[in-house]
Amino acid sequence: MRCHSENGDGSCNMGYPIHHTKVKAFxxxxxxxxxxxxxxxxxxxxxxxxxxxxxxxxxxxxxxxxxxxxxxxxxxxxxxxxxxxxxxxxxxxxxxxxxxxxxxxxxxxxxxxxxxxxxxxxxxxxxxxxxxxxxxxxxxxxxTKEQMLQMMRQAEGEDQLADQLIETIEEAAQYAGVDIETIEQWVENGMLTAEDGSFIKRNLDLYGQNNGQPSDEDKERQVTSKAELTAQQGRPSAEKAADTGRWQDEVDPKTGLTYGELEKMDFSEIWDILKNRQR
Known part of the structure; x- marks a missing residue:
């Protein structure tokens, strides 16, 4: 057995060899x-x-x-x-x-x-x-064709009613031919406006024709809604009954044709006319 080291007295000191290893890092x-x-x-x-x-x-x-x-x-x-x-x-x-x-x-x-x-x-x-x-x-x-023609006539009536409304007081004064202060005085004197505050031409005409001082009876003839406008613009029932068939001679503004002529056309012909008018 090999002695790795000796003591001072000559005896042998048995041991294991020491190995120095290196750890590899990243x-x-x-x-x-x-x-x-x-x-x-x-x-x-x-x-x-x-x-x-x-x-x-x-x-x-x-x-x-x-x-x-x-x-x-x-x-x-x-x-x-x-x-x-x-x-x-x-x-x-x-x-x-x-x-x-x-x-x-x-x-x-x-x-x-x-x-x-x-x-x-x-x-x-x-x-x-x-x-x-x-x-x-x-x-x-x-x-049906009759329903479509009725809708076209109804749309025409709504356009006419819309023409009766004036949104601003400046436009109302210009329409009546007076100044804004006069319009304000008319309102204080009982002139009615629409529910949304618009001025109604019929009421402006009423006050303009009476120099801003209409009678109580005239004031009751004022309108404030489209329904009342429709009622006043409508004809008496007897006259309507006599002219029941005359609507066919009325001209539709969208097509330029009378309702009688439109009634004789097919759907496709009426639709083509409406499309051409919209272009």
Whole structure:
């Protein structure tokens, strides 16, 4: 047996050899690569989480817009009657969503019939700021030719009623040929306005013809609504009964043809005329 060391007295001291080992550490390059891989994994996870959150937010906005459009469509379907119109606004509970309800007529060429359809839509901006729209369309009912002509005559009457209204006091003064102070005096003297504050030409004419001092009987002839305007613009019932068929000789302003001529046409011909007039 080999003696690794000897004592001073010559005896042998048995022992094991000591080996000095070196532990190899990570190099700087390896650490940098590991950090880069960790950063890539973390950034990918953050992107996935961000997209998931944006998708969830967009889904909530889409459901809210669908709810608004659906409720407007339900109101339309439960109405006793409908007419061509365009309404729009927003909801207090969803201020970021704008809604619009459109009732319109259109010609369906396959069956050669006229229809009324309702279009209820709701618009919102998604998380990326892009405009998104939820739209519901429902065919409400079909129209006979007589019903379509009646709607055209009704629209003409509404246009005539709208011509009777003046929105501002400046325009009312210009129409009556007086100054604004005179209009204010007429109002203080009992001249009535429409529910929305508009001035009515018939009432302005009444006060203008009487120098701002109409009698009590004349004041009772004033109107404040479209219904009263319609009643006063309408003819006596006896006269209406005598002229029942004369409406056919009246000219429709949208087509330039008489209602009698329109009554003899097909749906497709009337629709083509209306489209050409709108261009």
């Amino acid at each position: 190099s700087l390059a390896e650490v940098m690569v590991a950090l880069a891989i960790l950063a890539m994994i973390s950034s990918s996870a953050l992107v996935v989480i961000s997209r998931f959150a944006a998708s969830a937010a967009n889904s909530v906005l889409q459901m809210q817009a669908f709810e608004v459009a659906r409720e407007n469509m339900e109101k339309l379907l439960t109405s006793d009657s409908v007419k061509e119109m365009v309404e729009y606004g927003n909801r207090e509970e969803y201020p970021g969503i704008m809604w619009q309800t459109v009732v319109e007529t259109f010609y369906e060429p396959i069956t050669a019939r006229m229809w009324i359809r309702g279009v209820c839509s709701a618009q919102y901006k998604d998380t990326e700021g892009q405009e998104q729209t939820v739209e519901l369309i429902h065919w409400l009912t079909d129209l």
